[in-house]
Amino acid sequence: MTGSKHVWRLGLLLVAAFIGIFLLRSWLVPESWGDQGNYRFANVAEQMNVHPPRHGGIESCKQCHEDDEEYRNHEAGKHQVVPCEDCHAPVATHVKDGEQEWDMQVIKTGDWCLRCHLKLKARPQTQPQIEPVQHLREQAVESVTEDWDDQICYECHDPHNPKVAQDADENTEKGNE
Numbered sequence: 001m002t003g004s005k006h007v008w009r010l011g012l013l014l015v016a017a018f019i020g021i022f023l024l025r026s027w028l029v030p031e032s033w034g035d036q037g038n039y040r041f042a043n044v045a046e047q048m049n050v051h052p053p054r055h056g057g058i059e060s061c062k063q064c065h066e067d068d069e070e071y072r073n074h075e076a077g078k079h080q081v082v083p084c085e086d087c088h089a090p091v092a093t094h095v096k097d098g099e100q101e102w103d104m105q106v107i108k109t110g111d112w113c114l115r116c117h118l119k120l121k122a123r124p125q126t127q128p129q130i131e132p133v134q135h136l137r138e139q140a141v142e143s144v145t146e147d148w149d150d151q152i153c154y155e156c157h158d159p160h161n162p163k164v165a166q167d168a169d170e171n172t173e174k175g176n177e
Helices: 004-028 042-050 057-065 069-076 110-117 132-138 165-173
Strands: none
């Protein structure tokens, strides 16, 4: 075993390298690394201080719009689970320091509605889904082509409460079943 000194030296070098890497890692890797995933969790709070949240949720809209017809329709309709900001814009683009600064963005196109209602196999069967051209033909809309006018949706549907107007009238007569 004349060459065993070299093996022991190599072994000691490897042990020293592992200890050095471990110490270096403990100094360089932040304390909250890996707490909630493969990132520095403390950074979330730091970023919120630098970039305050822009979304306020339905409650932030309710403060000013509770008496508005659109808000009441939204709360009574099937879209009540959809936050206002999903179809409009973040509340921060409308309100600053509790006061209205800008008009709220209104995106009123059928293409916008199809983000949630276009028929896709991946969507749950409970989600109302349509093939737009087929749906319009079923509704007896004349001369529907693949280049359909996406404003046509709003002739029958209110985006805040999308139930078809005729069905809504029947429900009102029956006592809002």
